[in-house]
Amino acid sequence: MPHETGRIAILEDDPIMGESLHQRLSLEGHTVKWWTKGEQAVRELTDGTDAFDLVVCDIRLPDMNGEEVFRKASRDTATPFLFMSGYGDIDQAVRLMRNGAVDFITKPFDMTAFLERVSLSLRSKEQPEGTLGISLAMRNVEQVLRRYASHPLPVLIQGETGTGKEVSARFLHQISARKASPFIAVNCAAIPGDLLESELFGHEKGAFTGAHQLHRGYAERAGEGILFLDEIGDMQPTLQVKLLRLIEDGYFHRVGSEGQVPFRARIVCATHQDIGSDGSSFRKDLFFRLSTLPVRIAPLRERPEDILWLAHRFLEAIMEIRDTRVRGIGALAEDAMLEHSWPGNARELRNRLERAAALSESMLLMPADIFPEIVTAYNAPRMETLADAREAAERRQILRALSATNGQILQAARRLGISRTTLWEKMTRFGIEASGCSGN
Numbered sequence: 393m394p395h396e397t398g399r400i401a402i403l404e405d406d407p408i409m410g411e412s413l414h415q416r417l418s419l420e421g422h423t424v425k426w427w428t429k430g431e432q433a434v435r436e437l438t439d440g441t442d443a444f445d446l447v448v449c450d451i452r453l454p455d456m457n458g459e460e461v462f463r464k465a466s467r468d469t470a471t472p473f474l475f476m477s478g479y480g481d482i483d484q485a486v487r488l489m490r491n492g493a494v495d496f497i498t499k500p501f502d503m504t505a506f507l508e509r510v511s512l513s514l515r516s517k518e519q520p521e522g523t524l525g526i527s528l529a530m531r532n533v534e535q536v537l538r539r540y541a542s543h544p545l546p547v548l549i550q551g552e553t554g555t556g557k558e559v560s561a562r563f564l565h566q567i568s569a570r571k572a573s574p575f576i577a578v579n580c581a582a583i584p585g586d587l588l589e590s591e592l593f594g595h596e597k598g599a600f601t602g603a604h605q606l607h608r609g610y611a612e613r614a615g616e617g618i619l620f621l622d623e624i625g626d627m628q629p630t631l632q633v634k635l636l637r638l639i640e641d642g643y644f645h646r647v648g649s650e651g652q653v654p655f656r657a658r659i660v661c662a663t664h665q666d667i668g669s670d671g672s673s674f675r676k677d678l679f680f681r682l683s684t685l686p687v688r689i690a691p692l693r694e695r696p697e698d699i700l701w702l703a704h705r706f707l708e709a710i711m712e713i714r715d716t717r718v719r720g721i722g723a724l725a726e727d728a729m730l731e732h733s734w735p736g737n738a739r740e741l742r743n744r745l746e747r748a749a750a751l752s753e754s755m756l757l758m759p760a761d762i763f764p765e766i767v768t769a770y771n772a773p774r775m776e777t778l779a780d781a782r783e784a785a786e787r788r789q790i791l792r793a794l795s796a797t798n799g800q801i802l803q804a805a806r807r808l809g810i811s812r813t814t815l816w817e818k819m820t821r822f823g824i825e826a827s828g829c830s831g832n
């Protein structure tokens with residue numbers, strides 16, 4: 393089973409568990425570091441001497457809680473955390489995932505399952521391949537980002553949770569001249585407000601009790617790259633003022649210093665909140681600055697063309713690294729996916745497929761594999777007219793053909809055995825959008 397290798401840190405106080413994870417990960421070809429104390433982990437994760445691709449972290453530790461370690465180490469949120477939680481810690485683990493951890497696995501687990509989670513976590517931060525989707529909406533996003541790529545101005549990415557805001561920000565980084573410089577991701581909701589200032593701007597030695605040495609913040613460490621401020625809507629008002637000043641002046645002060653540090657990175661922010669609305673308490677002047685170049689990522693339900701396209705990409709990635717019998721998605725499961733409203737967007741789609749691939753016994757995924765909770769309702773006979781049933785089937789078949797041809801309308805029409813004009817007419821009638829005016 394091919395897999396990614398990387399630099400992995402383990403934070404586990406149990407000597408037997410720690411030793412066995414260390415041995416196994418080393419055997420798999422990873423470079424492994426093992427800490428038994430939270431304080432040790434925080435120190436090494438934040439002093440900038442070593443960079444890790446993944447931290448595998450126990451939630452219960454003798455000196456501090458794994459959540460605390462994650463918060464403190466979120467000074468380097470670019471490092472993904474995979475949590476190992478006991479059954480009673482699941483709520484906490486889920487909360488941590490919402491705050492930026494990549495994944496969690498419940499103890500006790502078997503080693504194969506653990507290694508799969510590690511591979512998936514390592515891959516979760518992989519660079520996008522250059523295409524964000526086949527829907528008109530996502531192609532527009534891609535075009536807009538390509539247009540924005542060469543500017544130094546801030547970009548504001550808005551969209552529901554899980555729509556792919558961070559994926560889009562990383563895409564922007566990859567297609568820009570800043571590619572060779574860092575992409576520093578900061579989850580503003582994951583770092584307590586009073587800590588965020590010194591995390592962003594750094595602090596001088598002796599700036600406050602406990603500031604034993606000079607600390608360079610994210611703004612400095614981003615160099616000439618991208619400073620990605622996720623969940624910007626959660627930033628405290630006092631810090632909003634400082635961010636505004638940084639954008640206007642082009643420099644900032646480390647906490648406890650009068651000296652000016654030039655800011656050379658580009659700011660890209662993301663939020664699922666409507667921070668520009670009248671009802672929002674977010675500073676209007678900052679909003680206008682940040683949203684100079686706005687991008688809106690539509691929810692998945694508004695771009696059904698991307699559902700199967702994403703599903704097949706996710707499944708292929710899962711099949712590459714997982715020992716699964718699954719080789720594809722059955723037609724009924726595809727129908728069910730096209731009918732689902734995807735409140736958790738692309739993240740929900742990925743999670744459902746991961747679970748389905750892990751649990752399914754068959755080669756083709758069935759609706760029950762992907763939607764175990766609604767399968768009864770799905771199987772219940774629904775009474776509809778023949779005309780409605782025919783239209784629904786036609787719509788699904790068109791979406792399948794578009795997914796299989798990466799949104800190429802001429803090719804999709806050929807596959808469907810109809811003319812391009814007929815396909816256009818049907819797509820318009822069914823409210824399906826696609827890119828294709830130009831020679832598609």
Ligand SMILES: Nc1ncnc2c1ncn2[C@@H]1O[C@H](COP(=O)(O)OP(=O)(O)OP(=O)(O)O)[C@@H](O)[C@H]1O
Pocket residue numbers: 516520523524525551552553554555556557558559560622662664738739742
């Ligand atoms: N266009 C895409 N191509 C490939 N993977 C995607 C795409 N969009 C989203 N994903 C996957 O869906 C998941 C969620 O994406 P991402 O973290 O970018 O969303 P988000 O909008 O930033 O979420 P949040 O609001 O919770 O921060 C990730 O696993 C990501 O890899």
